[in-house]
Amino acid sequence: MRTGHFKEATGQLVALSDSRVVWFFVALLLAACVAAPFLLGNYQVTLMVSALIAVIGAVGLNMLTGTTGLISLGQAGFLAVGAYTNAILMMDYGWPVWLSLPAGGLVAALISILVGVPSLRLKGLYLAITTLAFAFIINHIILYAEPLTHGPNGIFVSGAKVLGVDLQRGKALYYLTLGTTVLVVLAALNIQRSRVGRAWMAIRDHDIAARVMGVDLVRYKLLAFMVSSFIVGIAGGLISLQIRFVNIDVFALILSIEALAIIILGGLGSIAGAVLGALFLSFLPEVIRLFFETFADSSSNFYTSYVYEIRGIAYGVVIVAFLRLKPEGLIGLWRDIRKYWSNWPLAY
Amino acid sequence: MDFLLLLISTGLVSGAAYGLIAMGFALIFKSTGVVNFAQGELVMLTAYISFTIYSTFELSFFPLMLVTIPISMLIGLVLERVFIRPMLGEPVFAIVMVTVGLAVILRGITIMIWGPDPFNFTAGLSTNVVYLGSIPFYPAQLYLIAALGVMTLLGWAFLRFTRMGIAMRAVAANETAALLVGISVSRIHAVAWMLSAAIASVAGVLFAANYKLAPDLWFQGLKSFPAVILGGMDSVIGSAMAGLIIGVIENLFQGYIGQGLREISGFIVIIIVLMVRPYGLFGSKDIERV
Known part of the structure; x- marks a missing residue:
């Protein structure tokens, strides 16, 4: 008698998932996402848009930090590049949004090569500090390159129209981000299962061993930087569409930390984890707000003055709690629950 | 010429602050192998606590420091015990991320307690200008530079001559071997955090006395990274010296090239140093690379 889970053909090995149940629930989730704007209020839809943008950014960072093992504290910088490129091209050069959005990603990817080159010699903490430095430098360049970026005044972003539909309005923006999210997640899943993704994981697990096995470190590290920054740049462009006003204050250091918090919380290296983490952290402020509104009447003033x-x-x-109690993140928690469920009443 | 001298002297002052904060970074990195991203927040928190003590008891500078330093060491010890100790044996990345989390927590708590408005904090120092040659100094500026000198000397003597300091160097060189010869590595880690917090409090109080006590004080921690990198992450004395260099470089950039470059000149130095000489000017050369 056969027990357990077997794969008998190579096709099954490369399939995204061989479980009908998984496909069923993914389809259900997608249907729910598509139907959401018709069921939810404006505010909830806005919240969903922010959450989806966070998902895109987190999936991008996860490629670099989770899959390739290159720690980046410079996400805010790449987001800023994407947002500013999109805003400048749209508002000052009159590009249509369907061109300027990918252009933001491309520019972010190009700039990431600059960051990537030092990374070829550095690992771990040193790389984290370099990326941090780059984020600061990018922010200051944006602040002082006034003729191009309008410096401290920021840029208002409006009129993102495609075929007469204003992409910055509620539902249209929601479907734009939802579509981008699905594309990005699919792309990430596929990259991770490909030669490139396996090379990245090899670099993460042991770079010298990877080099010995013939993984070109220079090429794959730079590729990781570029792909990750491209995705993050697009997330930045979407942010500029959503908040309608880009200013350097939006892209503060806390954003980089938030991004890292998301992927740690979700579980490093896992795309599903990045998605879960992004959703969790995006809705966390709302939960906190609701908590303060329901349980602390007098301190709601306290909440508004110290919201940040x-x-x-x-x-x-x-961050601290997950690293201490559940380093595998939400996805690890999910795996535990699944194991418990399928093995019950046995422990293993 | 006077302009240059002025730039260099004020550069040395802000550099002394960088140097002190960088010493705190290096001390923790040397003995525990962890970059403490919460160092700037430690500086901020201890400065605010010192401010509260100062405004309640109206102490003058030295008694104030005599009270502040033990309290800071206690805070350092508590942070190490509560946040870092349970992470012992986890990958370095995880511990560093804990310090990042710790940083935002400390920052939020400090701002929530003391509010977002800046304070004037003289730390019991007079504000009469003193002339050294033709260059005017505030006493707080001279105290800052002197503090760096004293701390460097103390740090050097501590690491060179005391039992604890030598043990700390042993732990830095090889943790397992240190453990085998009977050094309590966990105690060394705690001591490193305590001393680092003490240095942070000196830096925080004197920085606030020179500029202002404001909620963006934590940012000085990040601005001290160039000094840590230039000095070599595991070199306590080197970081102090590199702080002075970075301070002067920043001022020269500002004076001769442009205002905006002051803020990023240090980070440009980081990138150059990391590309050319990743172990810094004084650090040990065992940085991993492929």
């Missing part, structure tokens, strides 16, 4: 601090503390607590 409270949010920061929540991120910090989430």
